[in-house]
Amino acid sequence: MTLKTEPFVLNVGPQHPSTHGVFRMRATLDGEVVVDIEPIFGYLHRGIEKLAEERTYTGVIPLTDRLDYLSSMANNLGYCLAVEKLAGIPVPERAQYIRVIMAELQRIASHLIAVGAFLNDCGAFMTPIVYMIREREKILDLFDMVCGQRLTYNYMRPGGVSQEIPDEFLPALDKFLKQMPGWIDEYDQLLKENEILLARSKGVGTLSQELAISISASGPVLRGSGIKWDIRRADPYSIYERFEFDIPTGTVGDCYDRYRVRVEEMRQSLRILEQARQQIPGGEFRSKVPHLIRPPVGETYAHIEAPKGELGFYLVSDNSIAPYRCHVRAPSLLNVTALRDLMIGWKIADLILIFGSMDICMGEIDR
Amino acid sequence: MKFERYGIGIAKGLRVTFKHLFRRPVTVQYPEQKLHMSRRIRGNELIWDKDKCTGCATCAKTCPQGVIQVITSVDAVENKYVVEKFEVDTGYCISCGLCIEACPYEALYMGYAYERAKYRREDVIQTNEQLLPSADRLRSGYMYPEIAAQLPRQTLLLERITEEEE
Numbered sequence: 012m013t014l015k016t017e018p019f020v021l022n023v024g025p026q027h028p029s030t031h032g033v034f035r036m037r038a039t040l041d042g043e044v045v046v047d048i049e050p051i052f053g054y055l056h057r058g059i060e061k062l063a064e065e066r067t068y069t070g071v072i073p074l075t076d077r078l079d080y081l082s083s084m085a086n087n088l089g090y091c092l093a094v095e096k097l098a099g100i101p102v103p104e105r106a107q108y109i110r111v112i113m114a115e116l117q118r119i120a121s122h123l124i125a126v127g128a129f130l131n132d133c134g135a136f137m138t139p140i141v142y143m144i145r146e147r148e149k150i151l152d153l154f155d156m157v158c159g160q161r162l163t164y165n166y167m168r169p170g171g172v173s174q175e176i177p178d179e180f181l182p183a184l185d186k187f188l189k190q191m192p193g194w195i196d197e198y199d200q201l202l203k204e205n206e207i208l209l210a211r212s213k214g215v216g217t218l219s220q221e222l223a224i225s226i227s228a229s230g231p232v233l234r235g236s237g238i239k240w241d242i243r244r245a246d247p248y249s250i251y252e253r254f255e256f257d258i259p260t261g262t263v264g265d266c267y268d269r270y271r272v273r274v275e276e277m278r279q280s281l282r283i284l285e286q287a288r289q290q291i292p293g294g295e296f297r298s299k300v301p302h303l304i305r306p307p308v309g310e311t312y313a314h315i316e317a318p319k320g321e322l323g324f325y326l327v328s329d330n331s332i333a334p335y336r337c338h339v340r341a342p343s344l345l346n347v348t349a350l351r352d353l354m355i356g357w358k359i360a361d362l363i364l365i366f367g368s369m370d371i372c373m374g375e376i377d378r
Numbered sequence: 379m380k381f382e383r384y385g386i387g388i389a390k391g392l393r394v395t396f397k398h399l400f401r402r403p404v405t406v407q408y409p410e411q412k413l414h415m416s417r418r419i420r421g422n423e424l425i426w427d428k429d430k431c432t433g434c435a436t437c438a439k440t441c442p443q444g445v446i447q448v449i450t451s452v453d454a455v456e457n458k459y460v461v462e463k464f465e466v467d468t469g470y471c472i473s474c475g476l477c478i479e480a481c482p483y484e485a486l487y488m489g490y491a492y493e494r495a496k497y498r499r500e501d502v503i504q505t506n507e508q509l510l511p512s513a514d515r516l517r518s519g520y521m522y523p524e525i526a527a528q529l530p531r532q533t534l535l536l537e538r539i540t541e542e543e544e
């Protein structure tokens with residue numbers, strides 16, 4: 012006798028703690044196995060690209076804070092680079108260094124949340140993420156000291172940064188740089204060799220190199236598949252060509268590789284921070300920029316290596332005080348297109364795991 | 379799915395968790411125990427220096443949210459603008475601080491206080507006298523290093539942990 016079975020449609024999200032935001036997946040299941048998955052997004056759409064068209068070039072910066080709210084500094088940097096490229100604004104040396112320090116601190120903070128949330132999805136419930144949030148809190152303290160806000164920094168400006176860093180910042184940064192490697196070692200000790208984690212994430216959700224390139228994935232998702240591609244090296248922006256750092260890559264592109272790539276990237280970011288800390292020169296923190304920037308007619312595209320991947324800003328100017336068009340190339344949106352290929356054939360429990368390993372930020376996908 | 383090495387990794391991980399039992403907690407009991415905020419904190423209110431303000435409305439033009447409203451009249455005798463109404467709808471304010479940066483006469487400041495929840499929606503809209511500095515409405519050092527130097531030093535989680543270990 013054969014039992015008649017039919018596929019079961021399960022709605023994951025939009026209000027689900029493991030979807031890291033308001034992401035919805037319509038999963039078709041055959042028993043416990045995922046046979047089809049349809050990502051549905053748009054629940055966090057705020058029309059940031061459209062809003063940018065009616066704000067001044069400086070006024071768009073608070074909006075970019077709200078794209079990927081876990082890495083506001085990186086968003087600020089990407090946008091300011093685009094405006095500087097468009098309007099030909101020079102950036103003083105010291106401002107470049109401050110920006111690099113902020114961007115790398117932000118990378119560590121974002122990866123801490125990514126790794127913590129991934130481990131949380133693996134079943135290491137709450138302990139690792141709370142440890143990592145504690146470390147992130149120290150970085151947020153530093154950001155708070157510099158710009159007065161913990162999440163929406165609004166710190167960088169076209170032509171530099173908004174304020175000089177306070178006197179107590181660099182000593183605090185030194186302390187952070189002294190402590191942080193030990194904390195990362197501790198996290199490794201905590202779960203790197205954990206048998207349950209290995210069993211759950213090794214070989215799960217393998218992203219092949221061909222697929223990763225064809226969906227134009229970027230960031231740790233791409234590097235986890237073993238492709239050495241980092242905008243900081245491939246197309247150096249700001250002053251990244253002066254720093255020595257390695258690009259960690261994975262081997263097979265499974266969830267475990269993506270997790271390891273993020274942890275290694277934190278170490279590399281610390282290396283960059285050490286160098287930037289030693290090299291930081293004195294001088295101006297912002298070049299003279301008119302209050303209302305009117306870039307010449309034209310268009311530009313500037314991209315940076317944000318914590319989640321290649322973040323690009325495409326700006327079109329019509330010589331007015333507001334951008335004619337502002338398009339954001341969000342890394343999360345392009346990385347999430349791999350979901351269907353990664354998830355089909357895996358169990359429903361792995362679905363959450365694979366999704367967690369992608370490190371998605373909904374603020375960036377929906378914009 | 380092999381369960382190799384008989385749980386050495388789990389034991390290692392548990393050692394870290396066990397170590398944490400003997401560390402002092404890093405959290406504080408908020409309403410009773412308060413930390414010093416950043417000297418540059420962008421608290422959720424604006425502070426307005428009436429004497430310095432000329433009514434140029436640069437802040438209103440800069441504000442990305444459009445929450446600042448400035449209404450002026452002309453004083454023909456002294457040949458200057460008189461600010462009749464300076465209104466901030468703090469309910470829509472995103473605390474970006476661009477108005478502070480834009481003010482050419484150093485007449486606007488961010489607030490240092492952060493517990494500013496209101497019971498009624500009308501209270502959120504603040505006009506003229508409600509925006510002036512007072513004893514419980516301290517000015518933050520955002521964009522003003524000289525004010526920042528007078529404020530208490532920010533409590534850093536980083537330092538609290540180091541002090542305990544040393």
